[in-house]
Each structure stands twice: as C-alpha cells, then as structure tokens.
Amino acid sequence: MxxxxxxxxxxxxxxxxxxxxxxxxxxxxxxxxxxxxxxxxxxxxxxxxxxxxxxxxxxxxxxxxxxxxxxxxxxxxxxxxxxxxxxxxxxxxxxxxxxxxxxxxxxxxxxxxxxxxxxxxxxxxxxxxxxxxxxxxxxxxxxxxxAYHLYQRARIRSGLRQDVPxxxxxxxxxxxxxxxxxxxxxxxxxxxxxxxxxxxxxxxxxxxxxxxxxxxxxxxxxxxxxxxxxxxxxxxxxxxxxxxxxxxxxxxxxxxxxxxxxxxxxxPSILHETASRVGKTSRIETDEPFVLYCSTIEVRKNHILLARIWQQALDEGVKLPRLVCAGRWGWMIDPLRAYLKAHPELLQSITFTGLVSDEELIGYYRRASFGVFPSHIEGWGYGASECLDFGVPVIVSTAPSLIEATGGLMPAIDPQDQQGWYAAIRRMAQDHAWRSSLAERIVAEQHRPTPAAVxxxxxxxxxxxxxxxx
Structure with missing residues (x-):
C-alpha cells in the first residue's frame, strides 16, 4: 500500500x-x-x-x-x-x-x-x-x-509485605x-x-x-x-x-x-468474500422486486425520508417495490416510530427485518432490484459499497464518503431533498433500461470487491x- x-x-x-x-x-x-x-x-x-x-x-x-x-x-x-x-x-x-x-x-x-x-x-x-x-x-x-486480593492488601497494611509497585x-x-x-x-x-x-x-x-x-x-x-x-x-x-x-x-x-x-x-468486501467462499454471489431473479437499505436504524441513517417517500407514493397511487430495511433498531428513532404509528398502512409496503445473519443479508443483496442509502453523514457506508460488490445499483446521498465508497458511479441526491429522492426511486423502479445501465456501469468501470487480504x-x-x- x-x-x-x-x-x-x-x-x-x-x-x-x-x-x-x-x-x-x-x-x-x-x-x-x-x-x-x-x-x-x-x-x-x-x-x-x-x-x-x-x-x-x-x-x-x-x-x-x-x-x-x-x-x-x-x-x-x-x-x-x-x-x-x-x-x-x-x-x-x-x-x-x-x-x-x-x-x-x-x-x-x-x-x-x-x-x-x-x-x-x-x-x-x-x-x-x-x-x-x-x-x-x-x-x-x-x-x-x-479473597486473595484482600489477603494481600491486609499483609501490606500490617507491614508483613512491602508494597512495591x-x-x-x-x-x-x-x-x-x-x-x-x-x-x-x-x-x-x-x-x-x-x-x-x-x-x-x-x-x-x-x-x-x-x-x-x-x-x-x-x-x-x-x-x-x-x-x-x-x-x-x-x-x-x-x-x-x-x-x-x-x-x-x-x-x-x-x-x-x-x-x-x-x-x-x-x-475490505467482507460480506462478498463470505459469499464467494460458499458460491453465493450470482444474482437471483425474484417474482416480487424489492428495494434494499442495509443499515442500523438510527436518526443519522435517514429512514424517515424513505418512509415519507413510500407514503407519498401511496397517497398518489404510485406503486413502488417493497422497501426492505435490514438492520437492528438503534437510537434517536422516536420520530420514525411516531410516523409509522401515524401511517400504519406503510407496514404493508416497508419491512423492517431487525438483525439478520450474513447468510440472510447475502440473500437480500442477491435478490434486490436496487439499493438506497440516504444517510446524512458517513465515514464510509458499507451498505452502499456492498451493493456494488454484488452488482446492485444504488442511490446514495451526497455525503462525500458515500460518493467515494461507490466510486462516483451511482446517482447521488441531497439527503434533505425528498422530491429528488422520490423521482429517482420512481425512475429506478420503473425505468428498467436506466437501472440496467447503472448495473452495467458497475462492471464497465471495473468495480471489484476488495479482498480482505489486500x-x-x-x-x-x-x-x-x-x-x-x-
């Protein structure tokens, strides 16, 4: 290096x-x-x-x-x-x-x-x-x-042993x-x-x-x-x-x-390397398309933006693929919980998986139509780079580290721009040619998973x- x-x-x-x-x-x-x-x-x-x-x-x-x-x-x-x-x-x-x-x-x-x-x-x-x-x-x-600790201390206090640090x-x-x-x-x-x-x-x-x-x-x-x-x-x-x-x-x-x-x-592309060892890296076609967001559920990760987008689609009669949020529940998520409680119908369109095993997560990446990563700020953004490792196009926020993690290959939108995210998600879901071109870009630009040994x-x-x- x-x-x-x-x-x-x-x-x-x-x-x-x-x-x-x-x-x-x-x-x-x-x-x-x-x-x-x-x-x-x-x-x-x-x-x-x-x-x-x-x-x-x-x-x-x-x-x-x-x-x-x-x-x-x-x-x-x-x-x-x-x-x-x-x-x-x-x-x-x-x-x-x-x-x-x-x-x-x-x-x-x-x-x-x-x-x-x-x-x-x-x-x-x-x-x-x-x-x-x-x-x-x-x-x-x-x-x-x-007890032996106390015994040794008692000996020191009584003068029976000298306490030499x-x-x-x-x-x-x-x-x-x-x-x-x-x-x-x-x-x-x-x-x-x-x-x-x-x-x-x-x-x-x-x-x-x-x-x-x-x-x-x-x-x-x-x-x-x-x-x-x-x-x-x-x-x-x-x-x-x-x-x-x-x-x-x-x-x-x-x-x-x-x-x-x-x-x-x-x-390192740790998850992809795990998948490679068991021969599970190829794409799996699924009858029910879905969008994947792999991340701890916390305020920084901006799940509430996605909840609002999927609700907007419901209000407008627009059909979006199911959103799968894979990850444990974290901190400062009361606003998200309150929004979900106020819009219970969202749980028909959004799945929160909780903590998943590596095997389950590999399965999600292999089947996902595309990924999303609207985080406000990141040091890297593992879920975004893992999408590319598995050949899955992903929409990321304009956080510089996320753009770097995806090599500048994927569409990036301000994490506060709900309408921009809504338009990009609709296009990714409905425009098969655009989605395919992004997947082809991952290959054309020679994105390669990074071996742990490297x-x-x-x-x-x-x-x-x-x-x-x-």
Whole structure:
C-alpha cells in the first residue's frame, strides 16, 4: 500500500524496516460483543482486523486487549482468542489453556503483582482459570481471587509485605492499533495514560461534526478531544476513505494541532468474500422486486425520508417495490416510530427485518432490484459499497464518503431533498433500461470487491512504517 502524503500522509515505502516491530491489534471492543451475534459496521471491520492478525504467521503480529487495572495491553487469554476468532489461528499466535491448576497459580501471581486490582480484574482472572466458562466453578474462583486480593492488601497494611509497585515488563517497541471501544467507552485511560505507542482507526468524525445525530452522551462530547490527544502524541490514523482523512486533518488544523500521519487503506468486501467462499454471489431473479437499505436504524441513517417517500407514493397511487430495511433498531428513532404509528398502512409496503445473519443479508443483496442509502453523514457506508460488490445499483446521498465508497458511479441526491429522492426511486423502479445501465456501469468501470487480504496487507504495511519511525 502507498499512502499519499501532502501534509497529512507518509509513503509507506519511505524507509525499509530493518528490525521487525511489534504490531498489535486491539480486541477490547469485540470482547464486549455477544458471541454468535451478527456483526455490522465498525464491529465487522474490527473483527476482520483481529482475525487477519490471528491468521497472520508473522510472529511480530499479535492480538491484545486493554487491562485497565494494569494500565496496559496484554495478549489475549485462550478463552478470549476463542471468543473473537472467526477462522484459523496461526500456530505462532494460538494460546493453549494451561489447565485449571496452572492457570490458578498464574492468577495468584498476578494478584501478588497487582494487589490493588479491582473487581474487573477478579472477573478476568477467574475467566482465565475456567477458560471463559461460567457457572459454579467460575463464581467460586472469582470469590477466591477476591479473597486473595484482600489477603494481600491486609499483609501490606500490617507491614508483613512491602508494597512495591510492580513495573511492567519491558516490551519490544511497536504499535497498538486501538479499537473504537477505547475511544468511546470507559477504557479511554489507554489513550490518556502511558499504555504505549498507539495508532487508531478513524472511521469517521461524526461525534464531533454532528453530535445532534448521536445524542449528548459523554462519549460524544469528548470524542474530538481524545482524537486531538492521540494526534498530538504522534499516533497515526488509518482511514478507509480519503474524505475522512481530509476531514480529520482539517479538524486538527482548526484545533491548532499539527497535521496527523494518515494512511488510507481499502475497505475490505467482507460480506462478498463470505459469499464467494460458499458460491453465493450470482444474482437471483425474484417474482416480487424489492428495494434494499442495509443499515442500523438510527436518526443519522435517514429512514424517515424513505418512509415519507413510500407514503407519498401511496397517497398518489404510485406503486413502488417493497422497501426492505435490514438492520437492528438503534437510537434517536422516536420520530420514525411516531410516523409509522401515524401511517400504519406503510407496514404493508416497508419491512423492517431487525438483525439478520450474513447468510440472510447475502440473500437480500442477491435478490434486490436496487439499493438506497440516504444517510446524512458517513465515514464510509458499507451498505452502499456492498451493493456494488454484488452488482446492485444504488442511490446514495451526497455525503462525500458515500460518493467515494461507490466510486462516483451511482446517482447521488441531497439527503434533505425528498422530491429528488422520490423521482429517482420512481425512475429506478420503473425505468428498467436506466437501472440496467447503472448495473452495467458497475462492471464497465471495473468495480471489484476488495479482498480482505489486500486490506490487511495495507494496514500492516502502514503499521510497520510508523513503528519503524519510533
């Protein structure tokens, strides 16, 4: 991968790496995701990264999680690897559970090293002893470890042992590519503390640019300041779109922060790659045409615009294909719920599927007549680029990242322009020749799904280049 550099980027080939640095991918965020539940958006991208690192035979690559009680990143325990792994794990990285007795001994040693650990540390250590299994054994182990913590503290207070703060073991210089969870949840101490040299994925700057679309939580109000701290500390940013890289640089300029190092990587076509493995990428003709919008249902995604358009069609006696909204229900959607309640007949024309599996979503892309993506603002817009991956024409909003994600090949309309969207949707539904020409444009312009291996190679090269400059 080459990262263009004006004032914001560096060429990855600038310096040959003479000593392989340690490159770590943070799995803290994915550890909080329920096992077996479908992934979308940022968690899907982070899962790709984690599993690419686990599968990479390079011994300098590892997967870690942040231990708040220690203030540092640690390699995953065996049960944690099992939790996040979706494919094969390289023999260089696989961790075997040492058995309960050895694991308990190791847990006690960790308590001796960190006697002031909190209950989160007890829970983590208990899971390492039981290899992630819950139940009576886990509960008993957790209580035993808590008691041992209290015992060690009592010895310190009574003078029977000297409380010498343990020093973290020296680790090889390198970078940790932190998860989105570190920036948005309680583990921000990894950013503000001395956990090591960091890099970050900048998916978007929506919490800073449009907090009105996300709510007024603490995570949103502090997001920009934490990005600024990262950039001031020299952390490079990895962006899937040129638009986000430029926006990040502009934000730092306005904040009086030197331009960040920005690496651009191609967004992987994860779903299409999954479909390719099982031979399910070809189009499926269906008797009932439908329009697909794949996205979390939240105010930013602008589902209410589509509801109003389908209602307008009903009022005018215009028949539009069924609208299928695939995705979980999210936040700030009271206006949409109120509109649907006031127009109950819409549910005859619009289907909200809720969370769907990858297999179901692949089926929707293969059968959809066309897609829509009227979001107000995006960092990328996975549902739009996935339409092109499956050869499905899609109407997008004029959000720059959406135009970039679809290569400028698809019609783009202002997300506030209801009449413009109504006309384009009617034309796409009724003008078969126009719809076919857009589908042919995807092929003619040689849009190709991006293999996950290509994305991982680009990110790894960027990490190596930055780590070599430490």
């Amino acid at each position: 080459t990262a263009e550099r004006s004032d914001t980027s560096v060429a990855i080939e600038d310096k040959e790496v003479t000593r392989p640095p340690r490159l770590a991918i943070d799995a803290t965020g994915l550890m909080f995701w329920p096992p077996g539940e479908g992934l979308a958006g940022i968690p899907r991208v982070e899962s790709f990264l984690i599993n690419a690192a686990l599968a990479d035979p390079d011994p300098c690559v590892e997967v870690v999680a942040f231990r708040a009680n220690e203030g540092r990143f640690r390699p995953l325990a065996p049960y944690e690897q099992d939790h996040v792994a979706a494919g094969g794990i390289s023999p260089h990285h696989v961790k075997r559970w040492p058995g309960r007795r050895t694991a308990l001994s190791q847990a006690f040693e960790a308590v001796r090293q960190q006697p002031w650990g909190k209950r989160d540390a007890d829970r983590h250590l208990a899971k390492t002893v039981t290899n992630g299994r819950k139940g009576i054994a886990y509960q008993a182990t957790r209580l035993l470890i808590r 343990s020093q973290p073991a020296e680790t090889e210089r390198g970078l940790v590519l932190i998860s989105h969870h570190i920036l948005t949840q309680e583990d921000r101490s990894a950013v503000s503390g001395g956990a090591g040299d960091l890099a970050f994925l900048c998916h978007d700057l929506i919490p800073t640019l449009r907090p009105d679309l996300l709510g007024a939580g603490t995570g949103e109000t502090r997001f920009g300041s934490y990005l600024e701290h990262l950039v001031r500390s020299g952390a490079p940013a990895f962006c899937a779109s040129d638009e986000v890289g430029a926006t990040l640089t502009d934000h730092m300029r306005k904040a009086g922060v030197a331009a960040p190092v920005v690496y651009r990587f191609p967004m 994305s991982w190679a680009a990110i790894k090269a960027g990490l190596q280049a930055s780590a070599s400059r430490l």
